Amino acid sequence: MRWSDMDAYGHINNVEILRMLEEARILAFGPPGGTGAPGTEPPIALFNSVPANTQSLISEHRVKYLAPLEYRNIPASVDIWVSSVKAASLSISYLVSDPVMGVPCVKAETVLAFVDGVSGRLLRVSEEQRELIRPWAGESVFG
Structure with missing residues (x-):
């Protein structure tokens, strides 16, 4: 969490x-490294296995706020896993907790x-x- 992430109420802003x-x-x-300089290998090197010129696009976000996440000068806890794989998309679930x-x-x-x-094809x-x-798969956070 960054100081600038906080809103007027001391909570992490929804954006x-x-x-x-x-x-x-x-x-x-x-x-690894995002699209910048090389970085460390991620636990699931999903983007290393795509053909050249592949882009990953977000088609949907669903967010449910359960409690305010108050600013702290330590990282929040974020659990992340793949909750669904379809023919041409995958869903990623998250649970963010107060650290x-x-x-x-x-x-x-x-x-x-x-x-x-290049072509824009899915x-x-x-x-x-x-x-x-597969090893990182689980149920949807929304059940």
Whole structure:
């Protein structure tokens, strides 16, 4: 959590929550270093297994605020896993908790699709990607 993430009430602003989800997603799945300089390999190197010129696009976010996430000068706890794999998309679930109290504050889900950056065509989730995801799969945070 950053000082600038806080709103006038001392809570992490809802827009900043989406940024936290994005950072958790990049840390978990890659690409290493984002699109900048090389970084460490993510636990699930999902973006390393896509063809050249592939883009990942967010098609949907669903966010449910359970309790205020108050600003603290320590990182929030974000659990992340793959909750669904379809032919051409996957869903990623998140549970964000207060790092001191352990109270769940936000549950969310993102639907992500891969697109050919040149043609704009939707790409199917490959068998290799499905294998990478399998150990990190779980139920949707929304049940």
